[in-house]
Amino acid sequence: MEIKAETETYPLYLGSGLLARAGAILREEGLTGKVLVVTNPTVGAFYLAVVVKALAEAGFDVQTVTIPDGEVYKRLDQLTKVYDAAVVGCLERDSTILALGGGVIGDLAGFAAATYLRGVRLVQVPTSLLAQVDSSIGGKVAVNHREGKNLIGSFYQPSVVLSDLEVLTTLNEREFKTGLAEIIKVGLIGDCTLDAFLRQHSTAVRRREPEALLEIIARACAFKAQVVTEDVREKGRRAILNYGHTIGHALEAETGYTVYRHGEAVAIGMAAAAAISVELGLATPELSRATLEVLTLYELPTTIAGIPAEQLLARMAWDKKVKNGRLRLVLSPRVGDVLVKDDVPPELILAVLRRMGAA
Ligand SMILES: O=C(O)C(=O)C[C@@H](O)[C@H](O)[C@H](O)COP(=O)(O)O
Ligand SMILES: [Zn+2]
DSSP, rough: OEEEEEEEEEEEEEESSOEEEEEHHHHHTTTTTTEEEOOOOOHHHHHHHHHHHHHHHHTOOOEEEEOOOOGGSSSSSHHHHHHHHHTTTTOTTTTEEEESSHHHHHHHHHHHHHGGGGGOOEEEOOOSIIIIIITTTEEEEOOOOOTTTEEEEEOOOOOOEEEGGGGGGGGGGHHHHHHHHHHHHHHHHHHHHHHHHHHHHHHHTTTTTTHHHHHHHHHHHHHHHHHHHHOOSSSSSGGGGGGTHHHHHHHHHHTTTSSOOHHHHHHHHHHHHHHHHHHTTTHHHHHHHHHHHHHHHHHHOOOOSSSOOHHHHHHTTTTTTTTTBBEEEEEETTTTTEEOOOOOOOOHHHHHHHHHOOO
């Protein structure tokens, strides 16, 4: 698959056994020289050795740096560790930072690549389902601020994305489900065939049957690639990928990035977006029913456990879609379609959040 970002196009490799071929593939793509691999201890224990071996055998000068596992570490002090490793390793402008991990590693290493020496090459090797279908594609790289999610970042495209489906076998159930939330999102915002597949084949998907996984991952990647190709810097259409994220990010930040996985927060955010759409009369109650049905099928959360609604609303002010001080929410008239509204009354948002369990 090819992804076009303004003047550049980069390849996305999707298949099995790609980690062991990483060095050869990067050579074929024209990369040379030093590679700094950024990973975390959990992923590193499984895959660092195989990737380092593959790179060294292909003639790359490889160094590594490890960041603790978890969204709470997607922050500036951990980013400094990557810069320090880049300095120690004497990375040059055409050196590469390779992100080996899930969304946290991809976003943090990506931001390091965007900023070190004003930009070195970036290779994304996503090892979580969420990173494979979402965060490794499209060039959004960032770290969190305690006030808000992804507040410090950039748009910076990778040179190559390598998504090895075999790594999904070692993913724990919670991580797997958080990735499914972003795939469900794609079904709800635009790919009705994917939505139908997820509803009809939930057993095969939950069992991680390879054909079912390939079908949903390839569809989600293709949809995202098409949207970001059209609107790399989120001037318009790309905002649809933020469905469920305004409330989802508020939940993550309000709970210190320690309670919800990103996909869990987005699942709750999508349930809320559907309920707000119904309350506003944009959609019939069928939208909420169908949204809750698919999220429940994959055991994703749809309620908010006692978090103050006013505080969540205050957090939403940090959303990057805010324009002239106005909140812009991605809502939906029906499954497979979305629209952006900037005039949703705050009282209506608060009422929906409280109905979902917020205090
Ligand atoms: O790629 C995008 O654009 C998205 O909005 C995809 C989201 O799933 C992803 O979580 C993204 O990082 C959120 O971006 P942000 O700009 O709201 O921080
Ligand atoms: Zn997301």
